[in-house]
Amino acid sequence: MELPIVGLPEGGPALRVRRKEAAVNIIACVKQVPDTETLIKVKPDGSGIVEDGIKWVMNPYDEFGVEEALKLKEKLGGDVTIVSVGPARAMETIRTALAMGAEKGIHIDDPSLNGADAYTTASALAAAIKGLPCDIIFCGQRAIDGDAGQVGSVLADMLGLPSVTLVTKLEIAGTAVKAQKAIEGATVTIETSLPCVITAQKGLNEPRYASLPGIMKAKKKPVDVKNAAAIGVTATVKAKVAKTVPPPARPPGKILQGDDPALKAQELMKLLREEAKVI
Amino acid sequence: MAKGVWIVAEVRDGAYRKVSFEIASAARKLADELGEEVCAVLCGSGVEAKAAELGKYGVDKVYVADNAALEPYTTDAHAAAVAKIVKEKQPAILLMGASVQGKDLSARLVGKLATGLATDCTALKIEGGKLVAVRPLYAGKCFGEVAFETSPAMATLRPNVFPIVENAKAGAAEKFDPALDAAQLKTKVAEIAKDTSGKIELTEANVIVSGGRGMKGPENFPLLEELAKVLGAAVGASRAAVDAGWRPSTDQVGQTGKTVSPNLYIACGISGAIQHLAGMSSSKFIVAVNKDPEAPIFQRADYGIIDDLFKVVPEMTAAAKKLMA
Numbered sequence: 001m002e003l004p005i006v007g008l009p010e011g012g013p014a015l016r017v018r019r020k021e022a023a024v025n026i027i028a029c030v031k032q033v034p035d036t037e038t039l040i041k042v043k044p045d046g047s048g049i050v051e052d053g054i055k056w057v058m059n060p061y062d063e064f065g066v067e068e069a070l071k072l073k074e075k076l077g078g079d080v081t082i083v084s085v086g087p088a089r090a091m092e093t094i095r096t097a098l099a100m101g102a103e104k105g106i107h108i109d110d111p112s113l114n115g116a117d118a119y120t121t122a123s124a125l126a127a128a129i130k131g132l133p134c135d136i137i138f139c140g141q142r143a144i145d146g147d148a149g150q151v152g153s154v155l156a157d158m159l160g161l162p163s164v165t166l167v168t169k170l171e172i173a174g175t176a177v178k179a180q181k182a183i184e185g186a187t188v189t190i191e192t193s194l195p196c197v198i199t200a201q202k203g204l205n206e207p208r209y210a211s212l213p214g215i216m217k218a219k220k221k222p223v224d225v226k227n228a229a230a231i232g233v234t235a236t237v238k239a240k241v242a243k244t245v246p247p248p249a250r251p252p253g254k255i256l257q258g259d260d261p262a263l264k265a266q267e268l269m270k271l272l273r274e275e276a277k278v279i
Numbered sequence: 280m281a282k283g284v285w286i287v288a289e290v291r292d293g294a295y296r297k298v299s300f301e302i303a304s305a306a307r308k309l310a311d312e313l314g315e316e317v318c319a320v321l322c323g324s325g326v327e328a329k330a331a332e333l334g335k336y337g338v339d340k341v342y343v344a345d346n347a348a349l350e351p352y353t354t355d356a357h358a359a360a361v362a363k364i365v366k367e368k369q370p371a372i373l374l375m376g377a378s379v380q381g382k383d384l385s386a387r388l389v390g391k392l393a394t395g396l397a398t399d400c401t402a403l404k405i406e407g408g409k410l411v412a413v414r415p416l417y418a419g420k421c422f423g424e425v426a427f428e429t430s431p432a433m434a435t436l437r438p439n440v441f442p443i444v445e446n447a448k449a450g451a452a453e454k455f456d457p458a459l460d461a462a463q464l465k466t467k468v469a470e471i472a473k474d475t476s477g478k479i480e481l482t483e484a485n486v487i488v489s490g491g492r493g494m495k496g497p498e499n500f501p502l503l504e505e506l507a508k509v510l511g512a513a514v515g516a517s518r519a520a521v522d523a524g525w526r527p528s529t530d531q532v533g534q535t536g537k538t539v540s541p542n543l544y545i546a547c548g549i550s551g552a553i554q555h556l557a558g559m560s561s562s563k564f565i566v567a568v569n570k571d572p573e574a575p576i577f578q579r580a581d582y583g584i585i586d587d588l589f590k591v592v593p594e595m596t597a598a599a600k601k602l603m604a
Contacts, residue, residue, distance in 0.1 A: 036534045036554035040420035049421065060535045118396065119389055144534050145417055148398045150386040153354075157390025162465035163354060165383045168528075178469065182529050183379040184296075184480040189470040190353075196465075202535060203528040239395025239432070241423035244416065247560060253567075255583040264584050265594030268566065269602050271582055276564045278543040279486065279510055279599065 024078035024172075024194075025133040028069040028102065029125055029155070030062040032086050032093040033145040046243040048115070058093045061140025063207040064200035068170060069138050070101045071205065076172075079103040081132065085113055085124045091223065098218035099210030105223035112228050112235040118150035119238045125151070126158040127231040134195055136177075141166050141199040149199075156197035164190050168203040281430035284310040285370040287361055288321045288333060288341075289380055291352075295329070297443075297483070298376030300336045302436050304444040305403060306374050307337030312405045317448070318342060318370065322360045324350035327452055334450020336443065341450055342368075344457040348464060351471060355464045357384050360457035362391040367455075370431050372410050374403075377435035378482075385435050396433040397425040399538070401440050401561065410434070418534035418557035438483050439540050440561075481532065484513035486543045489532055489559070491517035493548020493569060493588055497525035502589070503547060506596040509603055515539070517549045533558035545595075547588045551576030568592065 034040070034054045041050040058066075069080045080102040084090050087109060094105040108124050116124070129137065137156075142149030149165075156163035169180035175194040180187060181201065210218070228235065254271075256264045272279045284306045289296040303319065310317045319333050322344045330341035344360045361384065365373060373388075375381035377399040389396045397412035401422075404411050410432040412425045425434075481487060488507040490500055500514065507514045516526035518533050532539055534554040544562035549555060551567070551574055559565070560579055567580035568588045577583045584591050 034417070036557075037552070038417075038420075039553060040417045042421050049417075118386070119393065122390070147414075147416060147418060147538075148386075148396070149382055150389055150396060150398065153383065153386030154390040157358075157387050163387065164466065165354075165386070166379065181379070184483060185474050185478070187472045187474070188351075188468060189472075190466055191469045192466040202531065237395075238389070238393070238429045239397055239425050239427050241416070242411070242426040243424040245422050245424065247415075247419055247422060250560070250565075250579055250581070253565075253577065253580040253583055255577065255585060261584075261586055261590040262594040262597075264586065265591055266598045268582055268584060268595060269598040272543065272564070272566070273602055276543070276581065278564050279602070 024072060024076050024135045026069045026073055026078060026080045026136055026138070027129055027132065027134050028062070028066045028080055028082055028097065028138040029151070030066065030082055030084045030093055030097055031059045031140070031143045032056050032084070032090040033059045033143050036060070036144060042244050042246045046245060048244055056089055056092065058096050059140050059143045061142060061144070061200055061202070064202065064204045065138030065140050066097045066100055066102065067205045067207040068198070068200055070208070072136070072172065081106065083125055083128050084108065085121050087114055094223055095218050096210060098221045099214040100208055101214065104221055107223055107225045108228070108231060109225055110228035116235050117237060117239050118148050118154050120235045122151050122154035122158055124228065124231060124233045125155050127233045128226065129159065136194055137161070137197045139197065139199045141201045152197050152199035161195055161197050162192040163197040163199070164192060165199040166201040167198050168201050170198060170204065281369045281371040283316050283318055283368070283370040284313065284372045285318045285320065285365070285374065285431065286338070287373070287375045287381070287384065288319045289376055289378060290321065290323050290326055290329065295332065296376065296378060298378055298381070298436070298438040299333070300443045301438065301441040302374045302376055303333055303336035303338050304446070305436055305441040307444065307446050309372060309403060309405060309410070313408065315371070316340065320344070320361050320364055322349045322357050322457070327454065330452035331450045334448050335445055337446040337448050338450050339448045341452050343452050343454050345454065346457055346459060348459050349457065351468045352380050353464065353466045353468060354383055354387055355466050356459055358387040358391055359459055359463060362388060363457055364455050365392060365431060373431040373433045375433070375435045377437045381435050385433055388433065392431065394429040394431055394433060395427045396435070398435050399437045400434045401437050401540070403434065415538065415561065418538050418554070419560050420553070420557050437540060439485070479511070479513035481513045481515050481530065481537050481539055484539070484541050486510045486512035487515045487532070487539060487541045488512045488545045488547065489515035489517065489549060490520055490547050491549030492519040494520060494525065499589070500526065502592050506545070506592055506599065509596055509599045517555050518552070546576050546580070547592055549576055550574045551579065
């Protein structure tokens with residue numbers, strides 16, 4: 001049965017909110033990134049990193065977002081749509097999220113979007129999400145490759161939605177949203193309402209592993225693959241990494257010799273004060 | 280043409296966050312090179328009188344939005360206020376602190392101003408009259424030099440990296456109306472629970488004492504806390520220690536935790552997994568205490584002690600006490 005279409009509150013974007021009792025339409029954005037144990041090698045010409053031999057995984061912060069999306073769906077009913085911008089290999093990450101329990105995926109795959117900045121990536125996500133029924137969007141607080149931490153906020157701005165970043169605790173009652181985040185020296189509780197964008201921080205939950213039946217089922221779940229033209233997005237450059245360089249080399253260190261822990265500790269403290277001048 | 284180097288100052292509980300002076304000093308340096316002015320945006324409630332203080336660190340002019348809706352910080356209100364004045368005056372460069380607030384605000388401004396942002400920068404330079412921002416990628420496994428195609432070129436600066444330099448300028452306040460539309464303010468702060476434990480924030484700490492799997496359990500972390508207390512340090516942890524449930528996730532240093540740049544990082548019982556090294560390699564001095572001579576942490580350490588941390592750390596605390604007395 002077709003669900004009634006409910007309009008958005010004032011100032012809302014061209015999003016349609018469909019709601020049947022408490023059921024929620026959830027979107028979780030994911031990015032495929034090199035595993036944290038990857039040694040990053042810079043190409044000799046500084047044009048980027050060597051991708052050979054990299055093990056690709058779902059961005060760990062996106063896992064928290066997907067987990068929260070699934071928990072919310074299990075509590076309130078509804079479905080979870082995974083959206084990812086990335087090359088062909090990003091399909092594995094979408095399938096991983098489907099294996100965790102999401103219903104369907106949208107894969108935006110276009111060479112012009114590879115290595116795009118946050119503005120372009122958010123434009124692509126916004127274009128793919130616009131027109132979908134959507135109550136809440138989850139993103140990781142940042143991706144561990146570019147470490148920009150921008151996409152969730154930019155996406156929210158483009159869709160005219162409120163955003164709460166770095167969320168470690170989330171409560172939803174009706175359309176009321178209560179989110180907790182850590183700032184320097186305090187924990188802040190922020191109130192907003194659906195629809196909104198939440199960026200997930202470590203501590204929000206413990207992401208589940210995909211079960212074997214989940215993995216089997218995921219293979220048959222629908223994933224819509226679209227290029228930039230299909231969603232009407234043209235890549236633009238606002239900021240670009242013009243050159244990638246290895247980290248500055250550290251001079252070789254000094255191992256303190258001797259058998260007596262007390263003497264070594266004293267020598268260390270002396271070096272920290274007199275040589276390094278840091279205490 | 281866009282002109283001027285701008286900063287967004289950060290005030291909490293009536294006082295500037297230290298990073299505000301760091302970005303003001305960095306902005307002054309860039310502005311002098313370009314022969315331009317430094318302007319600050321100051322948003323809050325009852326903050327006008329604070330404008331002059333920014334002059335001490337090289338700020339020529341301060342645009343002040345004084346409005347009850349700007350205190351405490353909310354994304355909506357601050358992003359709207361800053362976007363309004365920036366659109367009107369069109370600076371070439373806009374710097375913020377890479378604090379929780381600065382990162383939240385700057386990302387939202389990318390949407391509002393349709394421009395580029397380099398997050399968590401560790402160096403800035405001017406090339407051909409334009410900003411080039413250097414920032415860690417993959418949590419510091421490599422660095423990227425970011426060039427901008429649009430203005431303002433936005434960058435957030437990692438706290439504790441850019442020196443504070445006194446350079447007295449006018450710091451003249453000019454009020455502006457942030458024209459906040461209540462319908463657009465969709466987030467509000469319900470509660471701010473301050474951490475009263477006196478804990479020092481990891482990303483702002485000058486000294487960090489960190490523990491890993493070698494700590495063997497949560498019951499042993501007081502050893503590090505004692506040393507930290509003597510050194511005025513924050514206590515961090517490796518992912519192993521956090522995932523084991525020994526320490527809260529807010530204490531985690533590394534690629535999936537916090538990236539830190541203290542003057543001194545003391546790693547105790549941390550082997551130095553790649554993802555941990557990524558998060559702390561930009562520390563100015565690194566000390567490693569580990570009984571495994573093969574631990575990769577020793578390749579990054581300036582000073583290493585190959586020994587049992589349970590014997591060494593209490594001696595370090597005792598030695599530090601004597602030295603600090």
